Amino acid sequence: QTGSANTNPSDSADDEYITSVSIGTPAQVLPLDFDTGSSDLWVFSSETPKSSASGHVTYSPSKSSTAKKLSGSTWSIEYGDKSSSSGDVYTDVVTIGGFSVKTQAVESATKVSTQFVQDTVISGLVGLGFDIGNQVSPRPQKTWFSNAASSLAEPLFTADLRHQETGSYNFGFIDTSLAKGTIGYTPADGSEGYWGFTATGYSVGGAQLNRNSITGIADTGTTLLLLPDNIVDAYYNNVESAEYDDSQEGVVFDCSEDLPSFSFGVGGQTITISGDLLNLTPIEEGSSTCFGGLQSSADIGINIFGDVALKAALVVFDLGNERLGWAQK
Numbered sequence: 001q002t003g004s005a006n007t008n009p010s011d012s013a014d015d016e017y018i019t020s021v022s023i024g025t026p027a028q029v030l031p032l033d034f035d036t037g038s039s040d041l042w043v044f045s046s047e048t049p050k051s052s053a054s055g056h057v058t059y060s061p062s063k064s065s066t067a068k069k070l071s072g073s074t075w076s077i078e079y080g081d082k083s084s085s086s087g088d089v090y091t092d093v094v095t096i097g098g099f100s101v102k103t104q105a106v107e108s109a110t111k112v113s114t115q116f117v118q119d120t121v122i123s124g125l126v127g128l129g130f131d132i133g134n135q136v137s138p139r140p141q142k143t144w145f146s147n148a149a150s151s152l153a154e155p156l157f158t159a160d161l162r163h164q165e166t167g168s169y170n171f172g173f174i175d176t177s178l179a180k181g182t183i184g185y186t187p188a189d190g191s192e193g194y195w196g197f198t199a200t201g202y203s204v205g206g207a208q209l210n211r212n213s214i215t216g217i218a219d220t221g222t223t224l225l226l227l228p229d230n231i232v233d234a235y236y237n238n239v240e241s242a243e244y245d246d247s248q249e250g251v252v253f254d255c256s257e258d259l260p261s262f263s264f265g266v267g268g269q270t271i272t273i274s275g276d277l278l279n280l281t282p283i284e285e286g287s288s289t290c291f292g293g294l295q296s297s298a299d300i301g302i303n304i305f306g307d308v309a310l311k312a313a314l315v316v317f318d319l320g321n322e323r324l325g326w327a328q329k
C-alpha cells in the first residue's frame with residue numbers, strides 16, 4: 001500500500017507547507033503542517049478556547065463515531081521557535097493521501113501559543129520525526145508514519161517541497177521522476193527524535209565543494225536553512241548589499257541583487273540551492289529590502305536544513321534503513 005498527498009506553500013514566502021488530513025468518521029478535513037522536526041500529531045479542536053480557535057478549522061471528537069478518549073493521557077510541546085501547545089489525547093482514524101491509520105493518537109489542543117493562534121492557515125501539526133520524540137505522557141504515542149510503516153509497500157516517505165507551487169509527500173514509494181539527479185543516501189540518526197545527518201561540505205556560486213562535515217537535521221517544519229556563522233559569512237561576502245538587521249534578526253539585502261547559489265554535499269551527491277530560492281521575501285510588503293533564506297544557527301546549537309534547502313531536492317526519509325536520500329530537483 002502507498003499514500004500520496006499534495007502540499008502547498010502557506011504564503012508568498014513559503015513560510016510553511018499545508019497538507020490536508022482527514023480525521024474521524026465522518027471525515028473532518030484539517031489543513032496541517034507536516035514537521036519532520038517533531039513527533040506529535042496535534043490539532044486545534046472543540047477543546048481549544050474559542051478565542052484562540054477563531055479562524056481555524058477544528059476537530060470535534062464528539063462528532064466522530066470512531067473517536068475514543070485516551071484516558072489519563074496529556075501532552076505538552078515547545079518548539080525551537082518558542083511556540084508551544086498542550087492538551088489531552090484521543091485516538092481516531094487518520095487518513096493522509098488515501099492511506100488510513102485506524103487508531104492514531106490525535107492530540108487535542110486545550111492551549112496554544114500566540115504564534116499558532118495567529119497562524120490561521122494551519123490547524124496543527126503532523127510530526128514525522130522518530131517516536132522517541134513524542135511528548136504524550138504517561139505513555140508516549142507513535143507518529144502517523146510509524147503506525148503506517150509496517151503496512152506501506154516500503155517503510156519510507158519522500159518530501160518534494162516547491163517554491164510557490166504544489167509539491168507532495170509520498171508514503172511507501174519513491175517517484176524518481178520528481179528528481180533530476182541520482183538519489184544519494186547517508187545514515188540518519190534518529191536518537192534525538194529528529195532526522196539527523198552529516199553533510200560533507202559546501203560551496204558558494206558553483207565553486208568546488210569545501211570538504212567539511214556539517215551535522216544537522218532535515219526539518220520540513222522550519223522555514224530557513226540555518227548553518228554555522230563561518231559558512232553564512234562566506235556566502236554573504238558575495239552579496240554586496242548584505243547586512244545584519246537587528247530588528248529582523250537576520251541578514252537582509254537589496255531585493256534587486258542577483259544572489260549566488262549555495263551547494264552542499266550529501267550521500268555522494270551535490271545539492272545546489274539556486275540564488276532565487278535564497279531570497280526568501282521582502283522584509284515588509286512592498287519593501288526593496290529582502291530577507292535571506294540562509295541564516296545563522298549559532299544561537300540554536302544545531303544546524304537545520306529547513307524548507308529553503310529541502311526545496312532544492314527530493315528527500316527520502318527511509319525509516320527501514322535508517323537513512324536519508326537526497327536528489328537534486
Ligand SMILES: O=C(NC1CCCCC1)N[C@H]1[C@H](O)[C@@H](N2CCCCC2)[C@@H]2OC[C@H]1O2
Nearest residue numbers: 015016035079080081082083119221222300
Ligand atoms: O520551531 C521550529 N523550528 C525551529 C526554528 C528556529 C531554530 C530551531 C528550530 N519549527 C516550528 C516552526 O517555526 C513553526 N512555524 C509556525 C509559523 C509559520 C512557520 C512555521 C511550526 O510549528 C512548530 C514548528 O513548525
